Amino acid sequence: MKYRRLGKTDLTVSVVGVGTWQFGGDWGRDFNQEDVDAILVRSKELGINLIDTAECYGPHHMSERFIGDFLARDRREDWVVASKFGHQWHDHWSQAWSVDDVRLQLEESLASLKTDYIDLYQFHSGSDEDFTNDDLWTMLDKQVQAGKIRNLGISIGSNANINQTSNATKVGAKAIQVVYNRIDQVPEEEVFPSCIEQDLGVLARVPLASGFLSGKYKPGAVFTDNVRKGRNREEIDEKLRLVEEIQKNEVPAGVNMAEWALAWCLQHPAVTTVIPGCKSVEQVEVNARAAELDIVKVDHPLAVVK
Numbered sequence: 001m002k003y004r005r006l007g008k009t010d011l012t013v014s015v016v017g018v019g020t021w022q023f024g025g026d027w028g029r030d031f032n033q034e035d036v037d038a039i040l041v042r043s044k045e046l047g048i049n050l051i052d053t054a055e056c057y058g059p060h061h062m063s064e065r066f067i068g069d070f071l072a073r074d075r076r077e078d079w080v081v082a083s084k085f086g087h088q089w090h091d092h093w094s095q096a097w098s099v100d101d102v103r104l105q106l107e108e109s110l111a112s113l114k115t116d117y118i119d120l121y122q123f124h125s126g127s128d129e130d131f132t133n134d135d136l137w138t139m140l141d142k143q144v145q146a147g148k149i150r151n152l153g154i155s156i157g158s159n160a161n162i163n164q165t166s167n168a169t170k171v172g173a174k175a176i177q178v179v180y181n182r183i184d185q186v187p188e189e190e191v192f193p194s195c196i197e198q199d200l201g202v203l204a205r206v207p208l209a210s211g212f213l214s215g216k217y218k219p220g221a222v223f224t225d226n227v228r229k230g231r232n233r234e235e236i237d238e239k240l241r242l243v244e245e246i247q248k249n250e251v252p253a254g255v256n257m258a259e260w261a262l263a264w265c266l267q268h269p270a271v272t273t274v275i276p277g278c279k280s281v282e283q284v285e286v287n288a289r290a291a292e293l294d295i296v297k298v299d300h301p302l303a304v305v306k
Helices: 033-045 059-071 098-113 134-143 162-166 189-197 235-249 257-266 283-292
Strands: 003-005 012-014 051-052 080-085 087-089 093-095 119-123 152-155 173-179 201-205 294-296 301-306
Touching: 033 059, 033 098, 033 283, 059 080, 059 098, 080 098, 098 134, 134 152, 152 201, 162 189, 173 189, 189 201, 257 283
Parallel strands: 051 080, 080 119, 119 152, 152 173, 173 201
Antiparallel strands: 003 012, 087 093, 294 301
16 A cells, blocks of 8 residues: 555555445445445555545435444544545535534544544535535534644545535645546546645545446446436446446556556545545455555656556
C-alpha cells in the first residue's frame, strides 16, 4: 500500500480507501456485522486505513453503526474515518441543513461510530444556498476546536462545482470529495486546479463509475440494485459500449480492469485517494492491488508499468 498526505490536514491516508455506501443495503445486497468485519479486517491487513461513510448510508446511520461496532473492537487510532452531514434517513429521507440539525447529526454519527472524533467531516452534496451559511460553518469550527471533528471537508454534488471548491479554504475545509473516473473527467477542468492551488486533499468517489469500469458487465446487462436499476437503458448500454472500447484500447492485456481504473484515477496529481465500494473481501483485494500499478499516460493507449 502507498500513502499520501491529505491536503493541509495532518492525516496520511492510503491511496485506496473503503467506500461504505453499500453497507446501507442500496447496492443489491444486505450486510450484517460479520460481513463488514471481514471487509474491514482484510482492508487493514492490506494497509488500507481510510473509511468513508455518511449519515444517510442506510436508515438510522446503518453504515456508521456497522463501522462503529467494528471500531469498538479494533484500534480506533489506526483508522482515518470520514463521514458526512446534510441528509437524514430515519423513517423517511429528508434534508437536514440547519445548524441545529447538523449539530444533532454530528452527535448521532459520533454515537453510531462509537468514537469521540471524526477525522474528516464533510458537507454532503448540498446546494450553494446551503453552503453559504456562515452560522453553519461557525458551529462546525467550534466542533473542531472542541475536538469532535479533526478536519472539515466538502463532498461536492456536481463535478463542476467550482463555487464550493474555490471557497473551501474560506470555510475551513481542507479536502474535496468528487466523482472522478475514466468516464467522467469533468473535475480536471476547474475543480482539480483549484484543489492544487489551495493544497486541498482530493477523495475520488465512484472511481469505478458505479461498477461499469469493473469490467464485469457487457451491453444489455440488467441491474437490480436501488442505485442503477432506474437509469435510462440507452444511457447504460452506451456507457457499457464505451467501457468495452476502453478495455480493448487502453487496458493492457493481463491487467484487471478494476485495478487499472483505480490506478488511472490515482495518476492525476490532484488526487490523494480513491474510495471504491466493495461487497466482498475479494473486491477489497482487487481494489488494494491498484496501489501497485503506476499508470503512465501516453498519447494512446495508456501504458502500465508494474
